[in-house]
Amino acid sequence: MPGFKHILELRTSLFSAIRKFFRERNYLEVETPVMVHTPALELHIDAFRAGAGFLRTSPELHMKRLLAAGCERIFQIGKCFRAGERGKLHNPEFTMLEWYRANADYMDILVETRELLKYIAKACLGKLSFERTIIPRLHGGRRAPSRRNLGNARPQNGQASLRATLQGNNTIVALEKEWKIFSVEEIFKKHAGWNPVENFDEKRFDDDLVNRVEPNLPKDFPVVLKDYPAENAALARLKEGDRRVAERWELYLGGVEIANAFSELTDAVEQRKRFEECVRDRTLRGAEAYELDEDFLSALELGMPPSAGVALGLDRLVMLLAGARSLDDVLPFRQP
Amino acid sequence: MFSASDLRKGLRVEIDGAPYIISEFSFVKPGKGASIYNCKMKNLVTGGTLAKSYRSNDKIDEPRLEERTMRYSYQEADHYVFMDKNFEQINVGADVLGDNRFFLTEDMEVEILIHNGRPIGVDLPTFVEKEIKETEPGFRGNTATNVTKSAKIEGGYEIQVPLFINQGDVVKIDTRTGGYADRVRVAKS
Numbered sequence: 472m473p474g475f476k477h478i479l480e481l482r483t484s485l486f487s488a489i490r491k492f493f494r495e496r497n498y499l500e501v502e503t504p505v506m507v508h509t510p511a512l513e514l515h516i517d518a519f520r521a522g523a524g525f526l527r528t529s530p531e532l533h534m535k536r537l538l539a540a541g542c543e544r545i546f547q548i549g550k551c552f553r554a555g556e557r558g559k560l561h562n563p564e565f566t567m568l569e570w571y572r573a574n575a576d577y578m579d580i581l582v583e584t585r586e587l588l589k590y591i592a593k594a595c596l597g598k599l600s601f602e603r604t605i606i607p608r609l610h611g612g613r614r615a616p617s618r619r620n621l622g623n624a625r626p627q628n629g630q631a632s633l634r635a636t637l638q639g640n641n642t643i644v645a646l647e648k649e650w651k652i653f654s655v656e657e658i659f660k661k662h663a664g665w666n667p668v669e670n671f672d673e674k675r676f677d678d679d680l681v682n683r684v685e686p687n688l689p690k691d692f693p694v695v696l697k698d699y700p701a702e703n704a705a706l707a708r709l710k711e712g713d714r715r716v717a718e719r720w721e722l723y724l725g726g727v728e729i730a731n732a733f734s735e736l737t738d739a740v741e742q743r744k745r746f747e748e749c750v751r752d753r754t755l756r757g758a759e760a761y762e763l764d765e766d767f768l769s770a771l772e773l774g775m776p777p778s779a780g781v782a783l784g785l786d787r788l789v790m791l792l793a794g795a796r797s798l799d800d801v802l803p804f805r806q807p
Numbered sequence: 808m809f810s811a812s813d814l815r816k817g818l819r820v821e822i823d824g825a826p827y828i829i830s831e832f833s834f835v836k837p838g839k840g841a842s843i844y845n846c847k848m849k850n851l852v853t854g855g856t857l858a859k860s861y862r863s864n865d866k867i868d869e870p871r872l873e874e875r876t877m878r879y880s881y882q883e884a885d886h887y888v889f890m891d892k893n894f895e896q897i898n899v900g901a902d903v904l905g906d907n908r909f910f911l912t913e914d915m916e917v918e919i920l921i922h923n924g925r926p927i928g929v930d931l932p933t934f935v936e937k938e939i940k941e942t943e944p945g946f947r948g949n950t951a952t953n954v955t956k957s958a959k960i961e962g963g964y965e966i967q968v969p970l971f972i973n974q975g976d977v978v979k980i981d982t983r984t985g986g987y988a989d990r991v992r993v994a995k996s
Contacts, residue, residue: 515841515863555812555842555863558834674862677840685837705839721838731838756864 478801481595482789486548488594489568492587498544498570503533505550509762512749513705517554517758519563525761526552529782530569531706532767535735538571538778539770546570548785559797560727560787562805571780576734577707577718580779581650581695584722584730588693589646595792599647602794603690603725644725644791648692655699655716662687668715671702685726694723706742707733722783724791730783737778739771809869811844811861819851821870822859826851826922851920851927873921879911887911889919899926906985909964910935931982936991937961938977945970955987 490500510518510525511532518525527533530547537545551567572580592599656668663679688694697720701709704717718734736742743763750760790801799805809820816832827848836842844861851870861867877889877897886898887908897919901908903926910931911917920928942958955967960980968978968987975994978987 513839515836515839556834556836558836561834561836674841677837677843678860680837680840681835681843699839703839728838 475803478789478793478795479803481793482801484595485591485785485789485792488591489546489548489587491594492590493544493546493570496544496583498546498572499542501534501537501542501545501547502549503527503530503537503547507533508766509764511706512746512753512761512763514749514752514756514758518761519552519554528553529567531780531782532764534569534571534780535775535778536767536770538573538735539773539775543573543776544571559799562786562798562802566785568783568785569780571735571778573776573778575779576777577697577720577732577779580732580781581720581722584732584781584783585646585650585693588724591788592646592792600643600645601725601792603642603644603727603791642690642725644690645692650693650695651689652695652697652720655696658684658688658696667700667703668698671700673702676700676703685723685728688723688726690726696721696723704736704745705733706736706745708736708738727787727791729787729791730781732779732781735775735778735780737771737775739768742771743768809867811842811863811865811867814844814846814861814867819870819872820848821868822848822857825853826870826872826927827857830856851922852925870922872927875919875921877917877919879913879915879917881913889917897921897926899929903927904929906964907931907982909960909962910937910980910982912936933982934979934988935982936977936979939968939972939974942968942972942974944973 493500505527506521506524507527508524510516510528513528516528518528529551530549534545534547547567547569549567550564552564553561554563556563572583589599592601656666659665659667659679663683665675665679667676684696697718698710698713698716699707699719701715701717704719707717707719710716710718720732721728722730722732736745746763746768750763754760786798786802790796790798793801795801809818814820814829814832816829818829820827820829827850829846830849831847833845834842835845842863844865846859846861848857848859849855850857875891875897877891880888880890880896882888883898885901887901887904889897889899891897899919904911907929912935915932915935917932918930919926920930937960939958940961943956945956955969956972957965958968958972959965966978966980966985966987969990972978972990973994976990977992979989979991980986981988
């Protein structure tokens, strides 16, 4: 493992590469409040209380208010806070890069994401690839990988990556190779044997995503999963022509989920309905029911241009660029 | 009751009435999905292992473990006899004690972990002092490649010690690792 000074050097070049990239493309760097009146409503994201309000879990709602106010290209690097998230790839306080572009959709912004990551790799590493140590994953229950499963794996897909999972092999993640795009429907049919777009089952979806799909994703080039079930849309708009899915993608580098993107939902009525359902579902599972962000909803009512946005975890990106295995290896200060 | 967010490596839990210790733990959370807490656990009675995963809303039983402070008295065949201040006695088998049985000294205060009346573990003081019963004298000139040598304490337990340790010296042993920690006293010559 490289020393800490090296990690901080890397982080510094990463931040300046990001700023340079967006400035060259006429983006404005913005800062939005870290202390908020009410956090963005998501079923599985919990906020920390701060004074009379909360620490933000994401800058999304404020950045969309800037889009509605006429800022067409904006980006932000800032801290976000999520209660109860602590693991190899999670820290309750983390640094997020978010950017939004008006008059673009999720596939347009994927093109830009590809350019950004290549730009970053070149600036930070001087090359378009990095090494990823694949660590064996700790699975729950009957879905644990075993020698027996390895024998049963279909040779053309699961076997190589499953072997890598078991042996802890190193993989070179090559950004210049073709980024493989799978729809959630096809990847679930292939690795989990069912179609979440037809019959959505939230618990099964999360379990199979973590235990069956993610471990089998190719690791030597970037992988994008797109078109998530409408029930899993969060703040994404539904797909034109197939309302069963939402225009959302997630990017995986070396098997690590690194970014999430939407064609943003701009319909105020639909947005309010989703927030209300979220409050109801949070209440049902015993989570705190946050207030609706009425300022955000009025901004949508006044009109937000069709836009696309990406949220990318910068601590995880530093980890990948440094060839580290855990956030512990790249963050000088972590919560116990 | 524990909730899933209490889970961590080293925590003792109860599954179907049996006590377990979490030996490996990982937190995973897919994008926009629910938190999943994956655990590998070791049965404290049988030593068997189990993998289980939990969600935020899951509750996990706390084991009904009793910890009793007792003093070591004597060994009888493969049993080790401990006594509390009311002279109540508990017999602990050599299998439960493991290497710890070599580190006991008469009257040593220990914590015995009891599940359903059955001792399943014994916590010793972190450091114990033991006399070296047997070791070769250290040779000069061999220090570059061989900075430690083996030595035996009472009962035949073998430990790696620095070359300057001689027979009759008293050393400090770390009971968590079973390794040498320090020299306490030099043998009277």
